[in-house]
């Protein structure tokens with residue numbers, strides 16, 4: 001058992017939970033967090049893209065984390081994503097997260113301006129210096145426009161607080177770059193859910209993903225198959241997961257709104273996605289019924305793999 005084992009496994013990116021008026025709902029946050037605790041995932045990644053962080057105020061983001069911690073803090077690994085438009089706001093969120101007792105912080109690079117690498121490093125270092133928590137560098141070039149380099153990562157890991165990278169770039173080989181020759185005992189999380197198995201084979205220790213929350217049982221089953229060296233089964237589950245993810249993208253509404261409507265069918269009503277994320281349309285409704293049925297069938301088929 002090492003200090004980093006608590007991060008190795010399936011970690012859903014926690015969804016934004018709103019009431020019917022679109023305000024943060026403490027009750028729904030606690031309900032969803034307890035649901036994932038019961039399902040048996042390793043931890044939760046709170047306040048990331050899937051948490052709609054960029055559409056929430058600092059105070060709203062604090063309220064979200066407070067309710068997750070009240071519901072499950074201490075019983076699962078909690079990683080708080082704290083990147084915000086300014087360094088000052090990011091530090092405020094980081095220190096608030098530390099006061100609640102989270103396990104680790106994560107942050108994307110600075111938002112909006114394409115800043116030079118020195119400014120990106122300074123941003124991450126400022127956040128790290130503001131608390132004693134473990135820190136996870138978040139590489140998501142598809143949305144931020146900045147692709148983490150091994151050179152910068154080697155500089156960052158001189159700070160012992162850096163324990164890993166959440167890698168949401170598409171090339172699986174990036175996992176090799178961030179896993180090898182960086183430092184001993186370093187965690188890499190697979191980001192693209194469509195490549196969960198591929199990322200793990202390349203060396204990722206676990207995954208953090210935006211679709212895990214819609215079908216955590218399938219990722220737990222794939223994780224179990226990988227750990228037991230049953231790669232044919234792992235691939236089979238990954239293919240099933242991908243069919244489901246690709247069906248999300250066939251809807252006109254944004255994936256998070258589609259997932260929320262699917263969760264509502266499982267008695268997990270967490271409201272709708274915030275605009276400008278597009279709401280699901282009437283035409284999506286029949287597709288959403290079919291996707292929900294497909295998820296239920298896949299869960300029934302593959303949950304016995306680990307349960």
Ligand SMILES: CC(=O)N[C@@H]([C@@H](O)[C@H](O)[C@H](O)CO)[C@@H](O)CC(=O)C(=O)O
Pocket residue numbers: 013014048049050051140142143168191192193194208209210211245
């Ligand atoms: C670009 C993007 O949003 N990537 C997602 C994936 O989990 C993604 O939703 C999934 O692979 C479906 O394409 C995560 O890496 C991001 C994430 O988990 C988060 O920050 O909430």
